Amino acid sequence: MKSLAELKAIRDRAQAEMNMRKENPNAARVLVGMATCGIAAGARPVLNAFVEEIAKRGLKDVTVTQTGCIGICQYEPVVEVEIPGEEKVTYVKMTPEKAVKVVNDHLVNHNVVSEYTIGTATK
Amino acid sequence: MRELSLNVMDVAQNSVRAEADLVTVKVEESDKDDFLTITIADNGCGMTQEQVQQVIDPFFTTRTTRKVGLGVPLFKLSAEQTGGSFDIQSEKGVGTTTTATYVKSHVDMTPLGDINDTMKILIQCNPEIDFIFIHSTDNGSFTLDTRELREVLGDVSLDTPDVLEWIADYLEENTKSIYGGA
Ligand SMILES: Nc1ncnc2c1ncn2[C@@H]1O[C@H](COP(=O)(O)OP(=O)(O)OP(=O)(O)O)[C@@H](O)[C@H]1O
């Protein structure tokens, strides 16, 4: 069984890392729309796919979080990617597979995956 | 919703938006007595009686200026379609408790689904808020209380990847044991 002693060890390791690494003000943000309609459309596996792929790539300065209603139900699951100094990008009708591509192309290589963006979907 | 755990994620979001700093999610189930009860309690801003009525029955409201929410009505429907019941107790400035009770064996019962994943995501996305999760079955029960974890963790945040992994493993192991697995 998982024990609190194990959690203490995790704390000690994390504290050591915290001291080495300064908080980065340029952290990128991935916002997953998790209003009722987003959740119903499958936002949860999309959020999990972002978290897993970001961990797999070892990206340190990316936070994944939920956001409320973005106002475009018919395009859910919707994900916004914000990289400081770059334009915010809204991805629509997301899936876990698309999430993996967005991590690798957009977050790692700074190439927007334009075929998944709202601009392309409404054309 | 395909899983009740998704309703829980949705309705717990309301607690987050109500600026609660403690949210309790309780799942009590029994095959012997054929029920499953989900309780979501928060110490957020609360609602007036009139607001509660509007939230429960949005299509009865005469107001058309406000977008009606679907989160609570869907949760209510999921319970009532099994012959169960639904209740919201709320007090302005004190908090809100939402309870959905299901008849487990009913054909229209929605599976609980991955409730542990819901808890993990709630903690991950709201590391400043404390969550208590209690799950009980005929075989026993367990509790996850982030206030206890916080005591051990000190200034290390709950959304640290290794901490989240510990939480996921803790939930999985304990769930197995109350479902009578190894
Ligand atoms: N725990 C709570 N504390 C305070 N207010 C609440 C709570 N739960 C619901 N409410 C109020 O009831 C409203 C309706 O909730 P509901 O979940 O049905 O829809 P919503 O959150 O507005 O939209 P969505 O359809 O995206 O869920 C909320 O906007 C909020 O004002």
Ligand code: FES
């Ligand atoms: S209710 Fe669907 S995007 Fe807001």
Ligand SMILES: [Mg+2]
């Ligand atoms: Mg809601």
